[in-house]
Amino acid sequence: MQNTVSHQKGMAEHEPGKKRKLIGDRGNYFLDRIQGEAGVNISACFQCERCTNACPVSHFMDIKPHQAIRYIQLGWREDLLKSSTIWVCLSCEMCTTYCPNEVDVAETINHLRNMAAHSSITPKEKSLAVFHQTFLEVLRKSGKVNEFRLMNAYYLKPDIFQEKLKNGTLKEELLLGLTLLRKGRLKIFTPRSRAIKDIQKAYHQARGEIG
Ligand code: SF4
Ligand code: SF4
Secondary structure: OHHHHHHHHHHHHOOOOOOOOOHHHHHHHHHHHHHHHHOOOHHHOOOOOHHHHHOOOHHHOOOOHHHHHHHHHHOOHHHHHOOOHHHHOOOOOHHHHHOOOOOOHHHHHHHHHHHHHOOOOOOOOHHHHHHHHHHHHHHHHHOOOOHHHHHHHHHOOHHHHHHHHHHOOHHHHHHHHHHHHHOOOOOOOOOOOOOHHHHHHHHHHHOOOOO
């Protein structure tokens, strides 16, 4: 029965003028895109799991690093962009260091995170996604990250402010900020980076806004 179904399906796929839809099509496209844009040889992965074993936060990820690489090979874009993994990752590069095939897992996850940030997919770890976006905004404006400005901008995001107010951490974190200010560990003003133009150009290039 199974053979008959496959055979009939195969016949339909070969009808002239009808676009073939193969399971691998989407997978190959996604794989090619990641390999091309991030410059990572995803195909070299043979699923040894060393990256996951080296990762300090894999317990908090719904898709483990080695699985993320496999998902790319299979073209499962949406599952990856909806995962907690891309937001939980610390970019510590332990996975990349331990990979015997030089698969840059950390850069791959970083690339997926940027893809998710520019997509309409609701992030699984909302506050981490907002922090990522805020970090990039601050970096774009001054060419470097001033912690005071970053935290200010982050806490003033309506969702974050309400969440912190609700879970009771706002007061505690404000007091911590004041203590750091008093001790001179936070600077309110820092000069813009001299490389601001290059940084802004890289930012807009990464977003595909300029060539
Ligand atoms: S360590 Fe490298 S080869 Fe092994 S599963 Fe991770 S990415 Fe694949
Ligand atoms: S870069 Fe991310 S995925 Fe890789 S080991 Fe560090 S936290 Fe884990």
